Amino acid sequence: MRTLIADTPTHIGETVTIKGWVNSIRAHGQIAFTDIRDRSGTLQVVGDKKLASLNVEDVVEVIGQINARDEKYFNPKMITGKVEMAVTDVNILAVSQDMPFDIHQPDLNVTLPVLLDNRTLSFRHPKVKAIFKVQEVVIDSFRQALKAKDFMEFQSPSIIPSVPEGGAEVFKVDYFGHQTFLSQSPQLYKSLLVSAFERVFSVNKIFRAEPSVTTRHLTEVVSLDAEMGLIESWTEVRDMAEYVIKFVLDQVKEKCAAELALFNATIPTVPENIPSIKLRDAQQLIFERTGRDCQNEKDFSPDDEREICKWSMEKYGSELVFVSHFPTKSRPFYTYPDDETPEFNQGFDLIGRGVEWLTGGRRINDYQTIMDHVKQWGIDPASIDLYLQAFRYGMPPLGGFAFGAERITMQVLNLANIREASLFPRDMERVDKRLPKIEKKVKK
Amino acid sequence: MRTLIADTPTHIGETVTIKGWVNSIRAHGQIAFTDIRDRSGTLQVVGDKKLASLNVEDVVEVIGQINARDEKYFNPKMITGKVEMAVTDVNILAVSQDMPFDIHQPDLNVTLPVLLDNRTLSFRHPKVKAIFKVQEVVIDSFRQALKAKDFMEFQSPSIIPSVPEGGAEVFKVDYFGHQTFLSQSPQLYKSLLVSAFERVFSVNKIFRAEPSVTTRHLTEVVSLDAEMGLIESWTEVRDMAEYVIKFVLDQVKEKCAAELALFNATIPTVPENIPSIKLRDAQQLIFERTGRDCQNEKDFSPDDEREICKWSMEKYGSELVFVSHFPTKSRPFYTYPDDETPEFNQGFDLIGRGVEWLTGGRRINDYQTIMDHVKQWGIDPASIDLYLQAFRYGMPPLGGFAFGAERITMQVLNLANIREASLFPRDMERVDKRLPKIEKKVKK
Structure with a gap:
């Protein structure tokens, strides 16, 4: 049973399944972070470095526990900024090829014909x-x-x-x-x-x-x-x-x-x-x-x-x-x-x-x-x-x-x-x- | 100021202006009845025999007093069936030619091509x-x-x-x-x-x-x-x-x-x-x-x-x-x-x-x-x-x-x-x- 990302803050301590697109990946040694995006919002997912092998825009199903973030890591820009998911399992639903341009910048810096x-x-x-x-x-x-x-x-x-x-x-x-x-x-x-x-x-x-x-x-x-x-x-x-x-x-x-x-x-x-x-x-x-x-x-x-x-x-x-x-x-x-x-x-x-x-x-x-x-x-x-x-x-x-x-x-x-x-x-x-x-x- | 026909029952005793199409005409000697139709409903208007000179589907502005009907003349099929208008003035806004078929019967008895x-x-x-x-x-x-x-x-x-x-x-x-x-x-x-x-x-x-x-x-x-x-x-x-x-x-x-x-x-x-x-x-x-x-x-x-x-x-x-x-x-x-x-x-x-x-x-x-x-x-x-x-x-x-x-x-x-x-x-x-x-x- 899928949980919408916007609803994850009401599931602290529970193991839930989310689905969506890989919005970003950040590897820090043995730990990797990825933001997953669905129609309702974006959630930070934390796991080991295997997470970093995903491509941005891959479509995934992620299973893990929703945990409260330490207050100093609150992200006010995300509706889920007070929680994150500790991943236990990832299933890839669709693989994305490399993007022709970066769609994750605040502005899409491409010409109108390219857009x-x-x-x-x-x-x-x-x-x-x-x-x-x-x-x-x-x-x-x-x-x-x-x-x-x-x-x-x-x-x-x-x-x-x-x-x-x-x-x-x-x-x-x-x-x-x-x-x-x-x-x-x-x-x-x-x-x-x-x-x-x-x-x-x-x-x-x-x-x-x-x-x-x-x-x-x-x-x-x-x-x-x-x-x-x-x-x-x-x-x-x-x-x-x-x-x-x-x-x-x-x-x-x-x-x-x-x-x-x-x-x-x-x-x-x-x-x-x-x-x-x-x-x-x-x-x-x-x-x-x-x-x-x-x-x-x-x-x-x-x-x-x-x-x-x-x-x-x-x-x-x-x-x-x-x-x-x-x-x-x-x-x-x-x-x-x-x-x-x-x-x-x-x-x-x-x-x-x-x-x-x-x-x-x-x-x-x-x-x-x-x-x-x-x-x-x-x-x-x-x-x-x-x-x-x-x-x-x-x-x-x-x-x-x-x-x-x-x-x-x-x-x-x-x-x-x-x-x-x-x-x-x-x-x-x-x-x-x-x-x-x-x-x-x-x-x- | 125009009054919607559906609202006329709330104006008993008042003189109001309604606008709409002539839905039907019934002449009885010196008295004539006409039903006027707008988007909200139909109202019976009572006047002298001049009313009968209107054509069905003429577009008119009618000024008159809203009166309660005698209970024995209530018309349960009309949302305005407990009232009627005693006409004082009629302005013709558009004249209708004669209809090629009667559009005021319960069923339109015409073939699909004619329709x-x-x-x-x-x-x-x-x-x-x-x-x-x-x-x-x-x-x-x-x-x-x-x-x-x-x-x-x-x-x-x-x-x-x-x-x-x-x-x-x-x-x-x-x-x-x-x-x-x-x-x-x-x-x-x-x-x-x-x-x-x-x-x-x-x-x-x-x-x-x-x-x-x-x-x-x-x-x-x-x-x-x-x-x-x-x-x-x-x-x-x-x-x-x-x-x-x-x-x-x-x-x-x-x-x-x-x-x-x-x-x-x-x-x-x-x-x-x-x-x-x-x-x-x-x-x-x-x-x-x-x-x-x-x-x-x-x-x-x-x-x-x-x-x-x-x-x-x-x-x-x-x-x-x-x-x-x-x-x-x-x-x-x-x-x-x-x-x-x-x-x-x-x-x-x-x-x-x-x-x-x-x-x-x-x-x-x-x-x-x-x-x-x-x-x-x-x-x-x-x-x-x-x-x-x-x-x-x-x-x-x-x-x-x-x-x-x-x-x-x-x-x-x-x-x-x-x-x-x-x-x-x-x-x-x-x-x-x-x-x-x-x-x-x-x-x-």
Whole structure:
């Protein structure tokens, strides 16, 4: 019967069996020490020099007696730091080859390609594990926040029949001889579900065939999406996004203190209400503050994003800021034009620490208006059949928002590259392993 | 300020605003009744005959006073059955066109193609909603069961670089000019993660290009996968699967009583321990019971599955039964051969109500053995680089299991067709809408 390593301090004086990986080996003449690691923690095992013949990362079953350590040997860094095991028997369950790099240093001092080429090894490093602990908490708390508000979780489809808004950045799937595509967003599905379920959310893969390699883009992303109906105004959607983001950050702070400490990271400072500003007002502020005239741009540049965050921090003590009311024609056909200034819409972004964290907005719910927009945006109505169907039979006022799990994880932990925040990052040059170079074709 | 319909009984004597869909309209001379539906429930609204000019499924905002009903008009079928609203004002938020079929009958009496062609409408039917409530509970309780046992949730990739076991039934994705594929299973990823995280699970889309149209197959499926390391024997994996399935069924029973009742369905009867039998023993039993000789078959036929369930029910009072030890060569390369009878492996299926519910097994963890199997199964090691890498650096004894969310939902509710258990079912002939016929090509 196996004992979890974290439970060994409650077994002092008893002989127990532990299982795990050899985390380190230290030989001192006739005596050898090894730390054994399982999912719950690490324990120091003491034995004779035969112990030193193990390899690091061997998988072993170790039988021995749990003894209290002398107080002067307490190790406060280990949850088992007040005990150790005197080994009586070791069975090797799997032998490890020599490591290509040392995974037992406080930092993994390897380049990103080496880290990814050896993904199964880098996963074992505490700082890498910490990234995915944080990501799991982000996703779980997103789910928990929305369930508490009556949102139903749904599974959005990945294979879609058409790409209504043009398909330059979409992957094609051969579907029994038919041309289909991988979904870039659950947007249309989550909206049509509102017509029946009122409030829905999803945690789903989305796929973006952007032909660029940057520190912030992946081709396969975990998208956290929510959509709600019977809203009063766009601010109800923004307030829900605010609630969710604040809940997620609070949960990360509460549940991932050790992980944040490993990265010397803190969650963003946010006041009771996250400030909110219209794009044109923000652009005027930026002009006044910097002399840079961006007042006719349809969106922020990276410099603008950084500047508005500076302003938000100075004026409101907030590292996050909402920006709303983008030019109507610059956003998708379904975005709701503002009633008073219809050349601007009721879409919004959440900007944090100089980059976009989340995007959302109110959507058009009136059938005639959506049909007009479909026409103005040059979209073939047949390509969004199912979506339009929902509008014919009573679609309530609605809106929603979305953010990427990897992007948030990256921002919270201040990672240099989004690939670190994906277990199996895919980009133009890598699908698990690096893709072979292919000759450049001129495409359009 | 909107009041949720379910909360209206706490507002007797007050004037409140509700929002929702017009569920029904009944005119009686000068008086008209309409039931308004939101996500929380349905409320009877009483007004003058103008109310009758609404369409069913219009979306409305209704303002009025909540009054107690006379006891003889209590409606025990509605959570608001002891109150009603005397309307003072109605604002139409969205107008509905006439329905192509009546969605307000106890059963949706339409064919499956009509139901799916009008998916955004069929979603509104209580029995359709009930299916997805059950599915949400299945998925949530799977997650809850495993989190309680220290499993980490991970997001498995969908785009994969190669198909090690042959690719007849796999979708191809054009990836920037490279040939990639859609994942048929998170199997290899969940196993390799065990080498670092010990216990993992995932809720992920898998894709199967099976060129057949049956009542039990979809091309896009929500797969519930778990994998665990440092196991003692294959029975530890089977016991974990048993715990998870029993937990899931208990949760469905507890949280979905109303939904089960709608379908006149009951969760399977299961004793303290689900019986478990080896394939060859089961085949011998079937021969003895029926005279049908299947004793050299490598798997069950549908008749065999039904017969072993009959036996399990008669002998153990269990509608579920584990079958294990399939011929080694009939299962994937990673399945662990039994130590005593290596021509049979330590894989298992869970059979329930005559069909397969879940599949699992112990996997090979020794590097040399897995390399031998890779060779014997004719697999190119380069196609599973990342997977094999994990075995070189200490892979513990491991195993796991998987089941489909739609399949379980279908079985629990006794649905006739798995398409009913998918929000947006995809098959050879449909991706949202029916695909156009294409000329038959002779393929291999």
